[in-house]
Amino acid sequence: MKFLKLFLLLFVVQFHAQQGGMWVPSLLKGMNENEMKALGSKLTAEQIYSINKSSLKDAVPQFDGGCTAEMISSKGLLLTNHHCGYDNIQSHSTVEHDYLADGFWAYKMEDELPNPGVVVTFIVSIDDVTTTILAGTESLSEADKQKKIQQNIAEISKTYKKEAWQDILVRTFFDGNQYLLFVTENFKDVRLVGAPPSSIGKFGSDTDNWVWPRHTGDFSLFRVYADKNNRPAEYSKDNVPYTPKHFFPVSAKGVKENDFTMVLGYPGRTTEYLPSYAVEQIAYDLNPARIEVRDAALKVQDGFMRKDQAIKIQYASKYASIANAWKKWIGERKGLIKSNAVGVKQKFEKDLSDKIVKAGKQAEYGNLLSDFAKNYAEIKDYAIARDYYSEVVLRHTEILNFGYRLFQLEQVYTARGEQAFNDRKKNLIEGFEPLYKDFNAQVDEKVFEKLIDIYSKKSPQQFLPESLKGINATQVSADIFKSSKLTSYNGLKELLTGDAKTVIEKLNQDKGFAFVKMIAEAYNKNVAPKYDEINLRNIATQRTYMKAILELSPKSARIFPDANSTLRVTYGKVKGYKPSDAVVYTPFTYLDGVMEKYVPGDYEFDVPKKLIDLYNAKDYGKYADNGKMPVAFIATNHTTGGNSGSPALDAEGNLIGLNFDRVWEGTMSDVYYSPDICRNIMVDSRYILFIIDKFAGAKNLIDEMKIIYNQPKTSKKVKK
Structure with missing residues (x-):
């Protein structure tokens, strides 16, 4: 009977452990720790999160505000996704030196490339401050309650005890029922170390995005630098590689179906x-x-x-x-x-x-x-109406986005005067330069034409300005792009030359600016106030x-609390799934699949010649699995945007893969997690090592890591 009860308990625990969840690492003791052990984990909650000792959380920083990364050496070597480093790889690329197409590898540290503005953030500690943050809010209206909460957050951020080089971050959990305070360290000297060509790091591109089976080597390497005291510092030639409190050994032992997996990272936003x-x-x-x-x-x-x-x-x-x-x-x-x-x-x-x-x-x-x-x-x-406005005006039509920023500049002048106007103008001129570097007026004109046509016809008509209804999008687009100075950086600087009154007059005479202003004023009058009013009621409810x-x-x-870009732990098992009738997906892909998808010269499915040569020779080094080269695998870990680059760990805390996506059928997991079809996708650590070692020949990086290989089998000696 005791055995039966134990069996049932384990069965229930294992079943529930598959149901998703994004857990706060400082709160794992108890149910979560028991679930992980039932699934096969050999880690304690203290080994995952500890304030007094080095723990797994010390090796998992947030990468540049939107991705996750992990430390994989004692010299600050950092691993994240290729798509997380994509902007930086692109910024170093030119037509003559196209690192997107050709890849980049630093074979010695002095060749590593700095990336101004990139920040890597480590969590030092987590503290529950709910009582402090909600103090004095009990009898307030919803709007006043939110103001008081922000005041309390500002106050504790100033007074909480921390080191001079550390920062404070307060986040809400459970829709405002709990508040946690994070002490962080932000490292700002981050250098590009290595990236495979896009034909590996982005293989399959948009066609394969969000789908399984996947064959993408989605990784890139950076290095975190610190001052001589191992503390955060701005870029300097005098900085030295950061020594992390913990880094992950990289496993070349491989995984099999039903193996335990754990993912740590910074999931962005869920609404479960x-x-x-x-x-x-x-x-x-x-x-x-x-x-x-x-x-x-x-x-x-x-x-x-x-x-x-x-x-x-x-x-x-x-x-x-x-x-x-x-x-x-x-x-x-x-x-x-x-x-x-x-x-x-x-x-x-x-x-x-x-x-x-x-x-x-x-x-x-x-x-x-x-x-x-x-x-x-x-x-x-x-x-x-809000979503149409956001998608068309603020995000995907660049001339409208540029114009909207200038509309905000005009509002600054109206609300705060000329000094504030001049300060904002100076920042805008500097900030616009890199935006125009990646702007093409010919492309944006056609985007403008298509999107304004959609906006004028599909956005709820009762909120639109009358002059936008029934417009000829082609004619309006041609007229604006022919005359507006917003189509070039020099034209923008010309508009912003002069005192506030002169600039405002020039802006309002520009057809591009006038068009954006017309749409923005209608939105601010007809949509934003009422949306905010109802949304505030929904927040309280x-x-x-x-x-x-x-x-x-x-x-x-x-x-578990919804994701909010704070450090979380999710766990599960390597497992396939059945997306539809008569279709079953197994959990592993191999280099064979890359060659099956290979289309010479295609920007999504081309394959580098050297990779083809390695495949034909079956030259996989120490990283093969029964003569085949593993590429990716899936598991039941509950992930979302922000988990890109998250470490996938085995039962002992070794790196077995790098999270980079979810399966298409399960992307609704941000709203509703289903254990039947929700799967996260990871590039196998063996494929990462194979590309670094055999494809790139970056032995310096291989030698820097602690790699765990399969121990050779030895025959037992027979006693005579």
């Missing part, structure tokens, strides 16, 4: 506890609008990039960024519909309503769902809804 009304709006209203705009922008840019190598370099990073979310939203929408996420949410809401009644909490929580229903019905058109979930759920419930 949204009500059904919000999920329905995302699937059927908001995502279709975003997808349509980005689809149009991508088609225009792709047409130009395929014909002109210089334009391809200019727009490579922008195109990749647009395409990434575009394809993700398509998969997310399909996944939400296929998994019946709305129905699942409705059942959860019914169960919660029953718990509210049973607990006698109707006065506190009884109106939550009716409030949600009312708010989401009311906000619908405003939310759609969501916080109370989350409070009800936390209060009325059993202690055994697996309730």
